[in-house]
Amino acid sequence: MKSYSAASDDVIRTIQRVREQHHSPDLDGVTIAALFIFDLEATEPVLTHQGYPAQAVTRITPTRDRALGIADAVVVIDRSNWLTLSARKRDALIDHELMHLERVLDEETELSLTDAVDRPKLRIRRHDRRLGWFDAVAQRHGDASPEVRQAKQMIAETGQLYFDFERPEARAA
Numbered sequence: 446m447k448s449y450s451a452a453s454d455d456v457i458r459t460i461q462r463v464r465e466q467h468h469s470p471d472l473d474g475v476t477i478a479a480l481f482i483f484d485l486e487a488t489e490p491v492l493t494h495q496g497y498p499a500q501a502v503t504r505i506t507p508t509r510d511r512a513l514g515i516a517d518a519v520v521v522i523d524r525s526n527w528l529t530l531s532a533r534k535r536d537a538l539i540d541h542e543l544m545h546l547e548r549v550l551d552e553e554t555e556l557s558l559t560d561a562v563d564r565p566k567l568r569i570r571r572h573d574r575r576l577g578w579f580d581a582v583a584q585r586h587g588d589a590s591p592e593v594r595q596a597k598q599m600i601a602e603t604g605q606l607y608f609d610f611e612r613p614e615a616r617a618a
């Protein structure tokens with residue numbers, strides 16, 4: 446059975462550090478809580494997002510629950526996965542989750558908006574990239590497949606950001 450517990454102190458400290466490093470001033474004043482989810486008997490991933498396994502999921506707390514004093518956003522973390530992550534991977538995962546939180550600003554004044562209980566309005570920031578690939582389609586259609594075309598476009602736009610292929614100068618040496 447799925448269960449929840451308060452996230453450990455290292456999660457809280459990681460959130461604190463990463464938000465100061467990378468999400469200030471955007472998330473200043475936003476309260477963020479964290480929960481572990483776990484299932485001691487499960488063999489399948491305990492956390493999914495839109496049908497795919499996820500290491501963590503971030504949710505914006507509805508106004509009604511904020512009125513009860515619940516944090517403005519809650520990061521739910523797969524505990525068994527978290528325990529296997531290095532410090533660098535933990536930082537990166539938390540950074541990813543915090544990226545999903547975007548403050549809603551007034552379009553004209555650019556001041557941050559608040560909800561009916563005077564908490565900061567947030568929205569979920571979507572990923573820059575969304576991959577939905579079938580290897581078989583890439584194999585059957587090669588350069589004409591949406592898969593390969595998207596991969597090539599991504600390389601054209603981001604260079605080696607995501608792919609660790611050899612640099613030409615390294616090959617010459």
Ligand SMILES: [Zn+2]
Pocket residue numbers: 541545572
């Ligand atoms: Zn994400």
